[in-house]
Amino acid sequence: MLPINETMGQYSELFMLLAAGTYTVAFIAFAWDLAKSSKTLRAVDLKAAGLAGAAAARVPVAAGVGASSSAGTVDRADGDVAGPVGRAERPTSSVAGGSGGNAAGIGHTADGTMRYAAERRAPARVAVALTVLGAAIHAAGVITRALGAGRVPWGNMYEFLTTGAFVAVAVFLLVLVRRDLRFLGTFVVGLAIIMLVAASVAYWTPVGHLVPALQSYWLIIHVSIAVLSSALFTLTFAMSALQLVQTHRQKTIAAGGADKLGFMRLVPSALSLENLSYRINAIAFVGWTFTLMFGAIWAEKAWGRFWGWDTKEVWTFVIWVVYAGYLHARATRGWTGTRAAWLSIVGYLCVVFNFTIVNQFFNGLHSYSGL
Amino acid sequence: MSERVNEEKKSPAPGATSGGSQPDGASAGKSGTKSGSMSGGSPVAAAKAEAVLPTLGPLGMLRWAWTQLTSMRTALFLLLMLAVGAVPGSLFPQRPANPSIVTQYIKDNPDYGKILDSLQLYDVYSSAWFSAIYILLFISLIGCVVPRAIAHYKAMRSQPPRTPARLSRLPEYGTLVLPAGAGVPASRAIDDAAGLLTKRGYRVDVRDRDGARPSIGAERGFLREVGNLVFHTALIGVLVSVAVGGLFGYSGQRILVEGDTFVNTLVGYDQFTPGSNFQSSQLEPYSVQLDKFQITFDRESQGKIGQPIDFQADVTTRESPDAPARKEVLKVNDPLTLGGTSMYLTGNGYAPVVTIRDGAGNIAMQGPVVAKLQGDNYYSSAVIKVPDAKPDQLAFAGFFLPTAFVTEEGVSFSGDPELFNPQLTLNSYYGDLGLDDGAPQNVFELDVKKLTPLNARNLDAGGITLSPGTSYTLPDGKGTISFGGVKRYIGVDIHHNPGQLYALIFALLAVAGLVTSLYVNRRRVWVRTGTHADGRTMVEYGLLARGEDHRLAGEAAAIRRLLAGAWDLDDDGGSQSAPSGGADNNRADTTRPGASAGASADVGQASPDHPAADFIQSTAGSSESKKEQ
Numbered sequence A: 001m002l003p004i005n006e007t008m009g010q011y012s013e014l015f016m017l018l019a020a021g022t023y024t025v026a027f028i029a030f031a032w033d034l035a036k037s038s039k040t041l042r043a044v045d046l047k048a049a050g051l052a053g054a055a056a057a058r059v060p061v062a063a064g065v066g067a068s069s070s071a072g073t074v075d076r077a078d079g080d081v082a083g084p085v086g087r088a089e090r091p092t093s094s095v096a097g098g099s100g101g102n103a104a105g106i107g108h109t110a111d112g113t114m115r116y117a118a119e120r121r122a123p124a125r126v127a128v129a130l131t132v133l134g135a136a137i138h139a140a141g142v143i144t145r146a147l148g149a150g151r152v153p154w155g156n157m158y159e160f161l162t163t164g165a166f167v168a169v170a171v172f173l174l175v176l177v178r179r180d181l182r183f184l185g186t187f188v189v190g191l192a193i194i195m196l197v198a199a200s201v202a203y204w205t206p207v208g209h210l211v212p213a214l215q216s217y218w219l220i221i222h223v224s225i226a227v228l229s230s231a232l233f234t235l236t237f238a239m240s241a242l243q244l245v246q247t248h249r250q251k252t253i254a255a256g257g258a259d260k261l262g263f264m265r266l267v268p269s270a271l272s273l274e275n276l277s278y279r280i281n282a283i284a285f286v287g288w289t290f291t292l293m294f295g296a297i298w299a300e301k302a303w304g305r306f307w308g309w310d311t312k313e314v315w316t317f318v319i320w321v322v323y324a325g326y327l328h329a330r331a332t333r334g335w336t337g338t339r340a341a342w343l344s345i346v347g348y349l350c351v352v353f354n355f356t357i358v359n360q361f362f363n364g365l366h367s368y369s370g371l
Numbered sequence B: 001m002s003e004r005v006n007e008e009k010k011s012p013a014p015g016a017t018s019g020g021s022q023p024d025g026a027s028a029g030k031s032g033t034k035s036g037s038m039s040g041g042s043p044v045a046a047a048k049a050e051a052v053l054p055t056l057g058p059l060g061m062l063r064w065a066w067t068q069l070t071s072m073r074t075a076l077f078l079l080l081m082l083a084v085g086a087v088p089g090s091l092f093p094q095r096p097a098n099p100s101i102v103t104q105y106i107k108d109n110p111d112y113g114k115i116l117d118s119l120q121l122y123d124v125y126s127s128a129w130f131s132a133i134y135i136l137l138f139i140s141l142i143g144c145v146v147p148r149a150i151a152h153y154k155a156m157r158s159q160p161p162r163t164p165a166r167l168s169r170l171p172e173y174g175t176l177v178l179p180a181g182a183g184v185p186a187s188r189a190i191d192d193a194a195g196l197l198t199k200r201g202y203r204v205d206v207r208d209r210d211g212a213r214p215s216i217g218a219e220r221g222f223l224r225e226v227g228n229l230v231f232h233t234a235l236i237g238v239l240v241s242v243a244v245g246g247l248f249g250y251s252g253q254r255i256l257v258e259g260d261t262f263v264n265t266l267v268g269y270d271q272f273t274p275g276s277n278f279q280s281s282q283l284e285p286y287s288v289q290l291d292k293f294q295i296t297f298d299r300e301s302q303g304k305i306g307q308p309i310d311f312q313a314d315v316t317t318r319e320s321p322d323a324p325a326r327k328e329v330l331k332v333n334d335p336l337t338l339g340g341t342s343m344y345l346t347g348n349g350y351a352p353v354v355t356i357r358d359g360a361g362n363i364a365m366q367g368p369v370v371a372k373l374q375g376d377n378y379y380s381s382a383v384i385k386v387p388d389a390k391p392d393q394l395a396f397a398g399f400f401l402p403t404a405f406v407t408e409e410g411v412s413f414s415g416d417p418e419l420f421n422p423q424l425t426l427n428s429y430y431g432d433l434g435l436d437d438g439a440p441q442n443v444f445e446l447d448v449k450k451l452t453p454l455n456a457r458n459l460d461a462g463g464i465t466l467s468p469g470t471s472y473t474l475p476d477g478k479g480t481i482s483f484g485g486v487k488r489y490i491g492v493d494i495h496h497n498p499g500q501l502y503a504l505i506f507a508l509l510a511v512a513g514l515v516t517s518l519y520v521n522r523r524r525v526w527v528r529t530g531t532h533a534d535g536r537t538m539v540e541y542g543l544l545a546r547g548e549d550h551r552l553a554g555e556a557a558a559i560r561r562l563l564a565g566a567w568d569l570d571d572d573g574g575s576q577s578a579p580s581g582g583a584d585n586n587r588a589d590t591t592r593p594g595a596s597a598g599a600s601a602d603v604g605q606a607s608p609d610h611p612a613a614d615f616i617q618s619t620a621g622s623s624e625s626k627k628e629q
């Protein structure tokens, strides 16, 4: 067991604060990007409306469920676009791409495939750069914490929160390399700020040794996968929530209603959101399956039984079953789209509940929260 | 899912199966009704058809019930029920884990405690309703997996589906044109394509090779469904393994003071919980002696000084009474494995060693007294029962403090977990302990109702306070107690679970199946070739995915690249890794607009009733869509 290095611990706390500060500026930049792009898009739309009359109003949502009528004659694949509602063959990338292409034409920040569009969004670039900087400082915070304690930095609530926030931001940035998910920036960075503040204010714990129950290499395997999966679930939660809003908005617009949620123009169509969140959820589900299994193996090593319905085990199981339900819903007639999105949201709420309430208020063998 | 299974059953012809997957339009017309049941051409109509109660006999009713139970919707519903059903087990104390807390909970909540009990909310995971949910789920699962496995076995042995009339209607579509001088006639082109697809892992079927319009149907990714079936079947395996563990396993507890030896026989346990099919002959008589138990306490983390950070039990084990002795170390997270069981370190504490002489001057009791942890820094309670004392039975109850401090108000507490100032403070009693009638008693509790106090703080004699090496003489010549020293004890759990290994194996199988089914894509490719009047060879291809497949466009591009490479075509479309949909759907058209658009039109003109009409269709379609964009 390595000795405690308090100085490192203090550096770590400083880094965490600096990271939170940087994130706050990044958050403002992301919000600015939303506001600005929304305005630009509005102007584009107004111009388009002037040119093409009422038809233009429907263009921004052409990628969506409600759009099959208008786009159907154009895009062969639109027969599939018409469902997530009741289909065995789920849409493939060409569907999202093909119809997303329509929307990209008028300046969606993220098109159906969520690839980067040509136009430059200065505030968004600033925001991403700041997030990268914040994440770098944050990484330094996590690493100095690990060095200070001489072990992996996830052994109590403070460390779960600080490391978890880092992983969430890092996963977000990694996905950003391939996909333009900058519209999620305010959400992810905002969440990271909340987690860092909560860690520092409510759960602050000085660097220290692990209790013997946690001294196991399974801590490294089990918890890291759990945190990683949770970070992915965080992304899909945000996307599913946006999907619900977007579905509502698309329906309103398709029915000829006014578009009251202008900023949602920045967000891809509901179908694109659904498809990408499904893919991320599938990865996260595999991760969660491993979390569950490794947890069981560890429980066997530590307590002599691999499954005992301890509160933490119960909730890990519940989360697993909810997301299994989500995967099923995507293949069940009448359960795709909105209902599946709700399952994804419920699943994430269970993840949050498992982490916050269960860790603190439920007595169980997992009383390691360090409170 | 049963929908899907039935669908496949109804349409044994491989071609027809694909009908359900036709995106829309003319080709779907042929199989429209079938696809309706699956892809939900009209979900409302389908739902209505499902909702109509059949006016069939009892057998029909059974069939109907079975169909309902094994439907995907029911599976989803049961899954969600399972999630909801598991929750109460985390809200209320559970008997299997904590029987005494449940009893206390019912006492504390007289208004609803009993009601909850009658709803089995303290035994959620063995309750009738929870069992009903998961048993139904697993019946549904079996009813699901078996027909699907059969259907899939058939699908794997049948040919890829017939080539659709209009490939251009598939989600991924493209054309290639070979110049007349290339020397690749339609039949060779189809052979080349077949070779390439075979190499790429497709199962390929060439049709009408020497006809005017040869084509191939190709399919790959059967492992996807296999993975799914393995996953679901393995879940059954996990459940069965857990059940086996419950039936044939056992578990028990034992407290070992330094120097004690545990022998794995029924009497060796302090507490023993057999599985329902347990036989005591299962126990292998190994032995474990606790030589020494060491604890390291944290002396450097702020706020956590005095917390244990390492436990280590040095033990001597013997596999059988006459096997050689072995030195081993038992730690938290690092159990001992012996005789098919595992032994876990689950608790520890101090055991003051006392010697008690009775009124007659004989040693009535001598040895360590296991003190039960009560508070911080190993503040522990001690109970000593001395039924052998004469003329009166004696009893002591009080506290053991490893580092005793006393506040000004006279409250004593322990200042440190280490033995810096060990102290035993006791009250003493005499009378009938009630042990003679053989009724079991909790060794950690003393019922003083029928006893007469001898020593207590509120009596004239006062309480007893002992430090190591000191003795105390009880009032009225009842005897003496001396405190010799302190040993440590550990609590160990011993478990045997024969299902465990199988559960692990099935869980690993499940994960393998899951990953396979999520990341293997089931795809179909069709290629059709034809010779143009001017001698050029026209090639068109289309791709279709079964199930979620976001890499279909990439696959189309890869196949295009391979074909173009095989025929030395200068086709930059293929190098585009993931094209946007518009370009993708008719790559030849967009990348080499002049050549192929013209060519396709020519084909149509040259032979208007030729199947190549497809070419025109697609070309027209795509140029239209380009305009639109």
Ligand code: HEM
Binding pocket: A321, A323, A324, A327, A328, A330, A331, B001, B002, B070, B071, B072, B073, B075, B079, B137, B138, B140, B141, B142, B144, B145, B227, B228, B231, B232, B235, B513, B514, B517, B518, B547
């Ligand atoms: C113990 C309960 C069950 C669990 C935990 C479970 C879990 C899952 C998961 C995680 C998937 C997605 C991964 C994959 O495709 O392999 C899946 C897919 C599937 N499950 Fe289950 N399942 C259960 C019961 C059932 C039952 C009872 C049925 C039949 C009614 C069923 C039918 C299916 C089908 C058809 C798919 C493939 C869906 C697709 O095409 O994506 N499952 N299941």
